[in-house]
Amino acid sequence: METLKRNCICCGADSGQIIPLGKYSVAGVGEIDAKLKICDACGCLMQDPVPAPEAMAKYYKVLSNYTNASRDGLPDPNTLKANRRQLALIDDLPKLGRAYEIGCATGHMLSELKKLGWNVNGCDPSPSAAKVAKDLWDIQIQTGQFEEMSLAPGGVDLVLMMHVLEHVHNPVDFLGKAASLLAENGSLLIEVPCLIRPDKWGNGYFTFEHINIFSENALLSCLSRAGFQALAIKIDAESEPYPVITALARKTGANKPFLVRPDDPEAVAAMVKAYLKTDASEWMRIDNLLANELLGVDEVILWGGGVHTSQLFSHTAAIHAVDIKYVIDSDPQKHGLKIEGVEIRGIDFVSLVNDIVPIIISSKAYEEEIYLYLRKELQLKTKIVRLYN
Ligand SMILES: [Zn+2]
Numbered sequence: 285m286e287t288l289k290r291n292c293i294c295c296g297a298d299s300g301q302i303i304p305l306g307k308y309s310v311a312g313v314g315e316i317d318a319k320l321k322i323c324d325a326c327g328c329l330m331q332d333p334v335p336a337p338e339a340m341a342k343y344y345k346v347l348s349n350y351t352n353a354s355r356d357g358l359p360d361p362n363t364l365k366a367n368r369r370q371l372a373l374i375d376d377l378p379k380l381g382r383a384y385e386i387g388c389a390t391g392h393m394l395s396e397l398k399k400l401g402w403n404v405n406g407c408d409p410s411p412s413a414a415k416v417a418k419d420l421w422d423i424q425i426q427t428g429q430f431e432e433m434s435l436a437p438g439g440v441d442l443v444l445m446m447h448v449l450e451h452v453h454n455p456v457d458f459l460g461k462a463a464s465l466l467a468e469n470g471s472l473l474i475e476v477p478c479l480i481r482p483d484k485w486g487n488g489y490f491t492f493e494h495i496n497i498f499s500e501n502a503l504l505s506c507l508s509r510a511g512f513q514a515l516a517i518k519i520d521a522e523s524e525p526y527p528v529i530t531a532l533a534r535k536t537g538a539n540k541p542f543l544v545r546p547d548d549p550e551a552v553a554a555m556v557k558a559y560l561k562t563d564a565s566e567w568m569r570i571d572n573l574l575a576n577e578l579l580g581v582d583e584v585i586l587w588g589g590g591v592h593t594s595q596l597f598s599h600t601a602a603i604h605a606v607d608i609k610y611v612i613d614s615d616p617q618k619h620g621l622k623i624e625g626v627e628i629r630g631i632d633f634v635s636l637v638n639d640i641v642p643i644i645i646s647s648k649a650y651e652e653e654i655y656l657y658l659r660k661e662l663q664l665k666t667k668i669v670r671l672y673n
Pocket residue numbers: 292293294295296297323324325326327328
């Protein structure tokens with residue numbers, strides 16, 4: 285797979301300490317040899333190299349996880365809670381106007397703003413997310429990457445960017461394009477995962493999708509370089525599934541080429557290394573649990589064709605000791621693709637009832653939801669292996 289090397293996303297320096305994360309294979313993307321880099325100059329943490337923009341664009345187009353079939357596209361409880369937290373920050377905005385959300389997924393946040401009286405629009409790479417937004421909230425969103433959208437400059441009063449900036453190759457350029465959309469003194473509401481409290485990160489925190497990991501300083505620096513001034517910053521360390529930082533910023537039009545404050549590269553490295561130690565022992569626990577649960581088992585079905593499954597293949601030995609009959613995923617866009625050579629299929633009730641083999645749920649965030657679906661809705665009697673509960 286084609287990869288891209290990056291200079292520091294915050295300060296532009298090209299040297300940094302490399303911490304390898306290991307190789308794994310992602311459905312629709314290929315094998316990734318993931319590495320973290322900590323900038324020597326400003327302590328910013330990012331992945332480097334990263335999959336080339338074309339590979340990422342293709343991935344987000346066909347492999348979004350935002351249209352969970354068992355919820356009919358409705359947001360999960362964590363998203364509902366997050367949307368309330370995010371909206372609280374714009375309570376004091378002077379007037380209702382035109383809002384545009386970049387990466388709006390199935391449009392729940394936009395539907396909340398619409399209820400408040402905002403005129404809403406947005407974009408998302410996934411065509412199936414756009415369909416859900418239309419069906420559920422009657423919101424017509426644009427399909428595609430924000431970078432390729434042609435939008436009238438200055439036509440928007442509020443830009444929303446929730447959990448987007450950690451995915452983009454050049455955050456300052458991306459924020460700059462968002463700024464150009466905004467009217468003079470327009471506002472940006474942004475949220476990203478926050479580089480604090482590694483004890484709250486959970487296993488598999490460094491997925492290939494999150495190529496930038498922002499500290500408060502790093503986010504403020506990128507905002508300032510792109511012509512924004514932060515008006516309010518909120519860090520929520522208790523947020524699920526990991527701590528986040530939410531900021532309301534105002535477009536100033538003055539791009540400042542300096543860092544707000546650098547982070548100490550050694551402190552960041554120590555934080556990452558301590559986390560990776562915990563992460564390794566958590567995967568060891570899962571490996572042991574699997575080895576026990578799969579004693580005497582020849583064949584299993586894996587539920588979940590996402591990054592968690594890639595990590596499971598990469599971090600456990602027990603999963604390689606059994607035959608994986610197939611992988612099930614509710615997202616039709618993944619069907620027919622392969623992960624570690626195993627085919628991804630849709631939910632087929634008849635085969636599930638007839639294939640009397642154990643099912644391993646390979647998802648942390650949705651484990652309970654999937655478990656209840658299998659036991660209560662499908663009434664499956666077969667053995668179901670949960671890795672976290
Ligand atoms: Zn830097």
